[in-house]
Amino acid sequence: MSGWVTIAGLGPGADALVTPEVTAALAEATDVVGYIPYVARVAPRDGLTLHATDNRVEVERASHALSMAAEGKRVVVVSSGDPGVFAMASAVFEAVENGEPTWRDLDIRVLPGISAMFAAAAQMGAPLGHDFCAINLSDNLKPWDLIEKRLRLASQAGFAMAFYNPRSKSRPHQFTRALEILREECGPNGLISFARAVSTPEQKIVTVTLGEATPEMADMRTVVIVGNPDTRRIGRYVYTPRRAE
Amino acid sequence: MSGWVTIAGLGPGADALVTPEVTAALAEATDVVGYIPYVARVAPRDGLTLHATDNRVEVERASHALSMAAEGKRVVVVSSGDPGVFAMASAVFEAVENGEPTWRDLDIRVLPGISAMFAAAAQMGAPLGHDFCAINLSDNLKPWDLIEKRLRLASQAGFAMAFYNPRSKSRPHQFTRALEILREECGPNGLISFARAVSTPEQKIVTVTLGEATPEMADMRTVVIVGNPDTRRIGRYVYTPRRAE
Numbered sequence: 131m132s133g134w135v136t137i138a139g140l141g142p143g144a145d146a147l148v149t150p151e152v153t154a155a156l157a158e159a160t161d162v163v164g165y166i167p168y169v170a171r172v173a174p175r176d177g178l179t180l181h182a183t184d185n186r187v188e189v190e191r192a193s194h195a196l197s198m199a200a201e202g203k204r205v206v207v208v209s210s211g212d213p214g215v216f217a218m219a220s221a222v223f224e225a226v227e228n229g230e231p232t233w234r235d236l237d238i239r240v241l242p243g244i245s246a247m248f249a250a251a252a253q254m255g256a257p258l259g260h261d262f263c264a265i266n267l268s269d270n271l272k273p274w275d276l277i278e279k280r281l282r283l284a285s286q287a288g289f290a291m292a293f294y295n296p297r298s299k300s301r302p303h304q305f306t307r308a309l310e311i312l313r314e315e316c317g318p319n320g321l322i323s324f325a326r327a328v329s330t331p332e333q334k335i336v337t338v339t340l341g342e343a344t345p346e347m348a349d350m351r352t353v354v355i356v357g358n359p360d361t362r363r364i365g366r367y368v369y370t371p372r373r374a375e
Numbered sequence: 376m377s378g379w380v381t382i383a384g385l386g387p388g389a390d391a392l393v394t395p396e397v398t399a400a401l402a403e404a405t406d407v408v409g410y411i412p413y414v415a416r417v418a419p420r421d422g423l424t425l426h427a428t429d430n431r432v433e434v435e436r437a438s439h440a441l442s443m444a445a446e447g448k449r450v451v452v453v454s455s456g457d458p459g460v461f462a463m464a465s466a467v468f469e470a471v472e473n474g475e476p477t478w479r480d481l482d483i484r485v486l487p488g489i490s491a492m493f494a495a496a497a498q499m500g501a502p503l504g505h506d507f508c509a510i511n512l513s514d515n516l517k518p519w520d521l522i523e524k525r526l527r528l529a530s531q532a533g534f535a536m537a538f539y540n541p542r543s544k545s546r547p548h549q550f551t552r553a554l555e556i557l558r559e560e561c562g563p564n565g566l567i568s569f570a571r572a573v574s575t576p577e578q579k580i581v582t583v584t585l586g587e588a589t590p591e592m593a594d595m596r597t598v599v600i601v602g603n604p605d606t607r608r609i610g611r612y613v614y615t616p617r618r619a620e
Binding site for chain 1: 386458462467469472484486487501507511521532533607617618
């Protein structure tokens with residue numbers, strides 16, 4: 131049997147959010163590759179080898195998956211959320227572009243998953259119910275100036291916004307700066323929600339105004355959602371109307 | 376038993392993309408409410424009443440669902456894709472805000488689904504692998520000028536873009552104008568993909584440059600994805616690198 135690589139989204143954490151398509155791919159795999167906590171979500175079984183690696187080695191991990199597929203193995207690369215959103219799908223194609231020419235002929239598939247931002251939005255109500263954007267706030271792979279520019283342009287466009295990787299120990303000042311920019315552009319009354327560990331037993335969701343928000347409300351397990359000027363609370367829900375002027 | 380309303384995302388079309396959480400909610404429902412083709416995806420059974428309505432009556436449909444829940448029924452409002460993305464979740468909260476005060480105390484849940492844009496992106500490779508935005512190109516609920524402004528700001532931000540409702544028979548000229556703006560802002564060499572009926576037997580995906588794109592490539596069943604300046608083809612795949620300068 132010839133090998134393949136499938137990049138599969140496990141969703142944000144709950145088993146009930148894993149699609150049957152992903153479950154079926156895992157059942158056919160000989161090897162599963164991914165970041166340690168995501169591989170830990172795959173049940174061990176005979177005939178399946180689990181390759182759990184540290185974060186920050188995405189392209190090495192992708193190359194390993196492609197090499198094994200070239201040897202005839204059936205490899206699932208696991209991501210949390212959706213693999214196409216700040217996750218392993220782009221890393222695999224980067225590895226294809228820069229790797230062995232024969233890798234371009236491999237059977238590579240991407241299986242979508244429930245993204246952290248949509249799972250978080252669903253728990254809040256419907257804060258992304260109008261035009262929105264998604265920004266990775268980490269400057270590991272792009273300059274911070276570009277992030278600031280995108281925050282300003284997105285605010286001026288009236289987009290709701292979802293932020294991934296808002297804050298890490300190595301760059302705590304940057305999310306402070308992001309909040310300053312949002313207050314400058316959107317004023318203090320806009321709504322901002324912090325959704326941590328969505329769909330897991332540790333889930334915690336807090337919604338405050340931009341004026342009340344503090345950097346400590348976010349960490350690397352948090353997805354942050356900022357409303358547009360029309361976003362409002364109704365009872366315990368936060369939603370953005372479909373209509374805009 | 377007390378009633379509830381659950382707004383559930385059925386994903387883009389394939390049964391293998393419906394989450395177990397949504398399947399479980401449908402199994403508990405007494406009533407299913409939604410647009411005709413989405414309700415048609417729910418299997419009839421004893422004890423389940425299917426309420427299929429035309430499009431363009433979202434708030435009436437939402438009010439009907441809330442009324443039935445207030446009477447003790449267990450109501451699932453079905454959306455395709457993710458219900459929080461240009462779909463029924465916001466419409467339900469609009470109906471709550473403007474409807475009976477007692478509706479605010481109802482048990483309302485939103486269950487995320489695989490969005491059309493992420494299912495389309497997965498079929499292409501990883502075109503949304505960097506910062507991106509999602510814009511509804513219909514001017515039913517917002518002025519066209521605002522859409523033009525968002526297209527320009529999103530281009531200037533370097534966002535990849537996903538467009539919903541790109542083109543309808545009643546406003547064929549608007550998508551022509553959107554393509555003009557994208558060519559002005561991004562140049563003729565950027566990649567644009569048209570994904571129709573993703574994950575169904577009628578799926579068709581075409582990728583061309585902005586210079587080659589014509590309005591007829593889109594209709595209301597099409598999700599359009601525009602890359603950022605770094606988006607590229609590698610073999611049969613389209614992907615956007617995680618890195619940016």
